[in-house]
Amino acid sequence: QLLKNQFTVDFKGAWPEGEPAPYALITQAFSLIEGTTKRIEKTSYLTSLLFTVISRSRQKDGREPDIDSVLQTVYLCINRLSPDYIGIELGIGESLLIKAISESTGRSAQVIKTELKKEGDLGLVAMNSKASQKTIFKPKPLTVPTVFARLKEIALTSGVQSQAKKTGIITKLLAACQTTIAGSTSSEAKFIIRSLEGKLRIGLAERTVIVALAHAAVLDEKERRNKNWSKERLSSKLEEATGILKQVYSEIPSYDLVIPALLKYGIWDLRAHCKLTPGIPLKPMLAKPTKAIGEVLDRFEGKKFTCEYKYDGERAQVHRLEDGTVAVFSRNSEDMSKKYPDLMESLPRCIKDNTKSFVFDAEAVAIDKNTGKLMPFQELSKRKRKDVKVEDIAVRVCLFAFDLLYLNGEPLLHKSLEERRALLREHFVPVPLEFDFAKSSDGDTTEQIQTFLEESVKDGCEGLMVKMLQSDESFYEPSRRSVNWLKLKKDYLAGVGDSLDLVVVGGYHGKGKRTAVYGAFLLACYDADNEEWQTICKIGTGFSDEALQEHAKTLKELEISALRGDIKAGGAKPDVWFEPKVVWEVLAADLSLSPIYTAAQGLVEQRGISLRFPRFIRVRDDKSADDATGPEQIAEMYQRQALAQSKGKKGKGDA
Numbered sequence: 001q002l003l004k005n006q007f008t009v010d011f012k013g014a015w016p017e018g019e020p021a022p023y024a025l026i027t028q029a030f031s032l033i034e035g036t037t038k039r040i041e042k043t044s045y046l047t048s049l050l051f052t053v054i055s056r057s058r059q060k061d062g063r064e065p066d067i068d069s070v071l072q073t074v075y076l077c078i079n080r081l082s083p084d085y086i087g088i089e090l091g092i093g094e095s096l097l098i099k100a101i102s103e104s105t106g107r108s109a110q111v112i113k114t115e116l117k118k119e120g121d122l123g124l125v126a127m128n129s130k131a132s133q134k135t136i137f138k139p140k141p142l143t144v145p146t147v148f149a150r151l152k153e154i155a156l157t158s159g160v161q162s163q164a165k166k167t168g169i170i171t172k173l174l175a176a177c178q179t180t181i182a183g184s185t186s187s188e189a190k191f192i193i194r195s196l197e198g199k200l201r202i203g204l205a206e207r208t209v210i211v212a213l214a215h216a217a218v219l220d221e222k223e224r225r226n227k228n229w230s231k232e233r234l235s236s237k238l239e240e241a242t243g244i245l246k247q248v249y250s251e252i253p254s255y256d257l258v259i260p261a262l263l264k265y266g267i268w269d270l271r272a273h274c275k276l277t278p279g280i281p282l283k284p285m286l287a288k289p290t291k292a293i294g295e296v297l298d299r300f301e302g303k304k305f306t307c308e309y310k311y312d313g314e315r316a317q318v319h320r321l322e323d324g325t326v327a328v329f330s331r332n333s334e335d336m337s338k339k340y341p342d343l344m345e346s347l348p349r350c351i352k353d354n355t356k357s358f359v360f361d362a363e364a365v366a367i368d369k370n371t372g373k374l375m376p377f378q379e380l381s382k383r384k385r386k387d388v389k390v391e392d393i394a395v396r397v398c399l400f401a402f403d404l405l406y407l408n409g410e411p412l413l414h415k416s417l418e419e420r421r422a423l424l425r426e427h428f429v430p431v432p433l434e435f436d437f438a439k440s441s442d443g444d445t446t447e448q449i450q451t452f453l454e455e456s457v458k459d460g461c462e463g464l465m466v467k468m469l470q471s472d473e474s475f476y477e478p479s480r481r482s483v484n485w486l487k488l489k490k491d492y493l494a495g496v497g498d499s500l501d502l503v504v505v506g507g508y509h510g511k512g513k514r515t516a517v518y519g520a521f522l523l524a525c526y527d528a529d530n531e532e533w534q535t536i537c538k539i540g541t542g543f544s545d546e547a548l549q550e551h552a553k554t555l556k557e558l559e560i561s562a563l564r565g566d567i568k569a570g571g572a573k574p575d576v577w578f579e580p581k582v583v584w585e586v587l588a589a590d591l592s593l594s595p596i597y598t599a600a601q602g603l604v605e606q607r608g609i610s611l612r613f614p615r616f617i618r619v620r621d622d623k624s625a626d627d628a629t630g631p632e633q634i635a636e637m638y639q640r641q642a643l644a645q646s647k648g649k650k651g652k653g654d655a
């Protein structure tokens with residue numbers, strides 16, 4: 001199945017040797033991927049694409065393949081232009097794209113808008129506009145490097161006249177798209193527009209790209225070495241390769257580094273060449289919510305575990321390179337060195353002499369500079385995100401370190417938390433008001449946890465993090481929401497449940513004194529597998545008048561003229577739709593099944609799940625729309641709630 005080349009056009013034949021990969025190769029794969037909902041088929045199409053690019057660009061004499069072709073193909077498949085921590089982003093506004101389509105195809109902006117209302121997909125409108133255009137010359141086929149370079153140029157254009165410059169580049173790029181390829185309508189314009197919008201909408205999650213890349217590397221080896229593996233042997237090789245690539249990528253999430261190494265050393269030696277490296281932020285380990293102390297004990301029964309204060313601040317991954325350079329990264333791998341110049345300056349004071357290079361995981365928390373008391377996240381959020389000057393800083397920040405991931409040239413992810421914690425305490429030293437270790441208590445009874453939880457709340461924390469201490473269950477698992485880390489927030493105990501991070505996708509016009517602003521909003525969760533936002537509730541409480549003004553200002557800019565195809569609205573009918581960008585943290589009384597909303601449809605029941613009595617907590621600037629809570633988490637919360645209710649009915653509720 002995997003080896004079968006499913007392309008209708010023989011690109012290997014049509015792709016002259018030594019030339020860069022044609023962009024049409026990618027768009028044809030995208031169309032095939034878009035046409036199926038089966039993950040295995042999506043993986044298979046993508047494997048064919050990547051295998052073609054790797055083997056073709058390797059050329060006859062078996063030389064190293066053209067790294068750029070492979071790297072840029074992968075970036076175009078995940079619709080990114082750089083690693084997260086470099087942060088070159090697409091996401092061009094609708095009006096600019098309409099202007100470019102209009103200029104490039106000669107159709108009026110009004111006609112394009114009307115068609116967009118009908119189709120809900122500007123990419124499709126661009127493709128139709130191209131198809132209806134009469135062309136005299138057939139343009140030279142677009143190549144992967146050209147498209148990648150233009151997209152990057154657009155993303156990097158800033159300053160005066162930047163809008164006009166961007167429109168100019170997009171117009172030219174659209175003009176260079178083919179109208180037909182091998183007798184059928186070309187989808188180049190469609191995917192260029194979708195890339196520029198920031199979403200491909202073909203239901204391709206990044207983990208599928210990683211699986212396909214691992215499979216393509218194995219198939220390339222099979223072909224080059226002329227291996228005659230049995231079906232079973234091939235299948236176990238594919239699985240092993242996938243495991244290797246997933247692990248490597250979670251430690252160094254940079255295709256810029258992983259792909260050249262993969263092509264040079266092959267998949268089997270990749271781990272030896274790509275290890276956690278200071279300077280490249282890894283995806284943080286995440287925790288699962290728990291609703292009761294009893295649940296913690298059920299999980300950790302008979303195991304050694306520790307409870308740590310769950311500080312109410314912002315995650316900070318702190319790196320120091322061998323040459324002394326330091327950097328702080330956010331939960332989202334964003335470089336925060338410019339937000340925290342004070343931390344950068346104080347860091348040397350908490351490092352012992354025997355500590356050269358390191359990566360530690362910590363929470364940056366606002367504190368009162370006179371009393372050292374912890375302050376809530378709201379205080380920290382007053383700080384600007386960029387270009388903060390030390391002399392202007394009003395809110396003091398202290399770092400509370402809770403894990404050590406790398407020390408003096410050695411990754412520590414596969415050591416137990418007990419060992420990592422010992423090394424952390426050995427190599428760093430607390431400095432009042434600047435740096436400390438997360439307060440912890442290694443207890444094992446309900447009473448001990450209860451006492452420590454109350455203490456943490458009294459000290460201004462959100463609750464506790466309970467973590468496995470020993471054995472491989474306590475390894476650091478980058479990017480995983482692991483059962484080996486449980487969060488126990490004080491709110492849970494009041495029966496409220498964990499908060500959710502949701503994307504604002506629609507607005508309802510206000511009434512009475514709120515006519516100038518939106519009076520309520522439509523929220524959605526994000527399904528990474530299907531690359532779509534699923535509606536979950538309407539929210540209108542928890543906002544002050546000032547907050548509504550602020551939200552109106554931000555969201556007005558994001559209004560779009562039609563519902564995007566990647567927002568699964570269900571029965572929700574807001575007055576306006578927004579580009580999915582803004583993330584809010586929200587609490588709710590409970591969850592219920594809903595005939596209107598689409599969140600987690602099919603996971604618990606055919607109906608979706610919605611939030612009852614949702615309440616706005618805060619804006620989550622540190623999360624992008626793709627980091628919103630997912631449908632699986634929502635289904636899990638719903639099931640947990642149903643379980644607690646049935647236990648409660650039987651009189652067995654434990655908290």
Ligand code: ATP
Pocket residue numbers: 286287308309310311312313314315316331363402438465487501
């Ligand atoms: P998530 O990160 O789980 O998606 P979130 O960003 O809303 O959700 P929480 O669910 O509140 O965060 O809990 C996890 C976060 O708690 C961590 O990302 C970290 O920023 C913070 N935290 C505070 N203290 C600790 C600690 N001792 N150990 C680990 N994380 C801690």
